[in-house]
Amino acid sequence: MLQKTFKLFNKKQEPIRGDVCIPDLNRRYPIIIICHGFKGFKDWGFFPYVAEMLCKRGFIVVKFNFSGSGIGEDLMNFTELDKFASNTYTQELEDLEKILDELERGNVCGNSGYLDRIGILGHSRGGGMAILKASYDKRVKALVTWSAISTVERQSFLDVLPQWKRQSYIEIPNMRTGEKMRLNMNIVEDIERNAKSRLNISRSASKLDVPYMVIHGEKDESVPVSEARSIFQELHLSRIRLEIIPNATHTYGCVHPFDGPTPELKKAFSLTHEWFSNFLK
Numbered sequence: 001m002l003q004k005t006f007k008l009f010n011k012k013q014e015p016i017r018g019d020v021c022i023p024d025l026n027r028r029y030p031i032i033i034i035c036h037g038f039k040g041f042k043d044w045g046f047f048p049y050v051a052e053m054l055c056k057r058g059f060i061v062v063k064f065n066f067s068g069s070g071i072g073e074d075l076m077n078f079t080e081l082d083k084f085a086s087n088t089y090t091q092e093l094e095d096l097e098k099i100l101d102e103l104e105r106g107n108v109c110g111n112s113g114y115l116d117r118i119g120i121l122g123h124s125r126g127g128g129m130a131i132l133k134a135s136y137d138k139r140v141k142a143l144v145t146w147s148a149i150s151t152v153e154r155q156s157f158l159d160v161l162p163q164w165k166r167q168s169y170i171e172i173p174n175m176r177t178g179e180k181m182r183l184n185m186n187i188v189e190d191i192e193r194n195a196k197s198r199l200n201i202s203r204s205a206s207k208l209d210v211p212y213m214v215i216h217g218e219k220d221e222s223v224p225v226s227e228a229r230s231i232f233q234e235l236h237l238s239r240i241r242l243e244i245i246p247n248a249t250h251t252y253g254c255v256h257p258f259d260g261p262t263p264e265l266k267k268a269f270s271l272t273h274e275w276f277s278n279f280l281k
Helices: 047-056 081-085 089-104 125-134 155-167 186-194 201-207 225-234 263-280
Strands: 002-009 015-022 029-035 060-064 113-123 140-146 170-173 180-183 212-217 240-245
Touching: 002 089, 015 047, 015 089, 029 047, 029 089, 029 125, 029 263, 047 060, 047 263, 060 089, 081 180, 089 113, 089 125, 089 186, 113 125, 113 263, 125 140, 125 201, 140 263, 155 170, 155 186, 201 225, 212 225, 212 263, 225 240, 240 263
Parallel strands: 029 060, 029 113, 113 140, 140 212, 212 240
Antiparallel strands: 002 015, 015 060, 170 180
C-alpha cells in the first residue's frame, strides 16, 4: 500500500492539501474521494481509518482538506482562520472540481486509477457537497453519504442571521479547543444568492442518476435523521438505499483523536464498502 501527499491550488491560489492511498502500483483500481464536513478535516477521527480500510479492499482513496477548512500546514490545527472565515459552499464545490480535474490529468494518483469508476463518500456538509457535485458531474459514478445535510439553509444559520448581518460576522466555538472561529459575510451572500439554485441539495438529489446510498445515525445530534429521509424522498432511481443506523450519533460514536472503530462505524463502513464494490468494481 502506497501513501503520498499532494497540494493543489484553487482559483484564488489557496492550497488544497490532500493525500492518496493506492493499494499497489502493479494494477489499476476504482477511486473514492472522501469529503469532510464543517469544522472537519481529512485527518479528523475516523477518516484515516476509513481510507486505509477501503484501500486495503482494493480502492484508491483520496482525502483532502477543503481550502477554507481552516486547517493549516500542520494538517491538524485551525491555523488558517482567515480562510475559514471567508469560506463558502460554492468554493467547496470548486475545490471538489479541482480534485476531479487533477485526477483526470494524472496529478493525484498517476495512471493507477480508473477514471470511469470514481465514487464520492461525503460526511455531513461534505455529503451535501457530494450530492450537489454528483448531480451534474458525469465523472462521478457512485455516491455514499454519511449524515448528509439536506439544505444549506441550516436552522442554526437562520437563528443568528439577524445578528450576523448587524455586525457583518458571527463567531462559533471550536468544541474541541474552545477557540472562537469567525465567519464573515461571504457564506451568507453565497447562500442568499445560490440556495434556491446551484446549492439546492434537495433538487440536486432529485436529478441524481448514479447509485446512491444514504447512511445516517438514528441519534444524530447535529443533522436530524429527518434530513436523510428528506433526501431519500427526492431520489427517483432504482439503485438507491436508505440505512438508518441504530444508536449512531453524527460521528458514529467516534471522537478525535481516534481511539478505534465503534460498532456503529463498523456498520457504516461495511455498508459503504458493499455499495462501492457493487457499483465501482
